[in-house]
Amino acid sequence: MSNILFEDQIIGQGDFPEKPEYGSDFIECTFDKCNLFERDLSNLNFTNSTFSGCELSMSKLQNVQLNNVIFKDCKIMGVDFSKCTGFLFEANFYNCILDFCSFENLKMQGVTFKDTSMKGVDLTGSNLQKSNFLNTDLHDARFSHTNLKEANLSTAFNFIISPTQNNLKKAIFSEHNVKGLLYEFGIHIV
Known part of the structure; x- marks a missing residue:
């Protein structure tokens, strides 16, 4: 089974897949005002992407890859980033909780x-x-x-x-x- 690829997309509030397929890749995507509260985002890969104005509190990030990801104006309370894959972990946070x-x-x-x-x-x-x-x-x-x-x-x-x-x-x-x-x-x- 091949991974689903989302590339160079703007993903708005209702556009994020309900149950993303295991290993899906999001490359150069912008997530705009997505409500991902308590969502299971495990085993997803985010590369050169931006989360802007998103709610990610209590989301699960088991084996998530964050490679050059920017979080701006996001609420991310109670998230265990230590469960992310340590390989290529690179994220920056601006005006976030x-x-x-x-x-x-x-x-x-x-x-x-x-x-x-x-x-x-x-x-x-x-x-x-x-x-x-x-x-x-x-x-x-x-x-x-x-x-x-x-x-x-x-x-x-x-x-x-x-x-x-x-x-x-x-x-x-x-x-x-x-x-x-x-x-x-x-x-x-x-």
């Missing part, structure tokens, strides 16, 4: 989170080297054995990151958010 998602143990070098809410997100064991957290809310985000080498957190806020349990070599912080690095030491900055 990613609260309570898991990126545990994912290799996501160079990913951008911009103007995004990441409250309660699990980043344990993730490789976020050279990633950008631009104006991103990291309240209650979990960082443990996370590689943040050369990451830009200069405009991120509400985070607590242990410098002894995470790789922060050459990471960028601002003088306004450095207190999140000192929490475990009981040091207060006024």
Whole structure:
């Protein structure tokens, strides 16, 4: 059985297949205002595609491939991205709500989170080297054995990151958010 190929298409709210065939490929597609709440998107492949204004909360992403995928203005709460295939995982998030998602143990070098809410997100064991957290809310985000080498957190806020349990070599912080690095030491900055 061959995979179904969707290429260079604009897929609107009612156009997303009800039960996409196993292994379907979406290449250079734009998903516009699709409601994929609690949908099972397992075993699908998305390449060079954009999700714009979509609802993906609680969707299932078992063995999903995200290769150069952009999420803009999307609500993606409670999604376990760690179930995605780690091979070629490349996604960027702009003005999204990613609260309570898991990126545990994912290799996501160079990913951008911009103007995004990441409250309660699990980043344990993730490789976020050279990633950008631009104006991103990291309240209650979990960082443990996370590689943040050369990451830009200069405009991120509400985070607590242990410098002894995470790789922060050459990471960028601002003088306004450095207190999140000192929490475990009981040091207060006024």
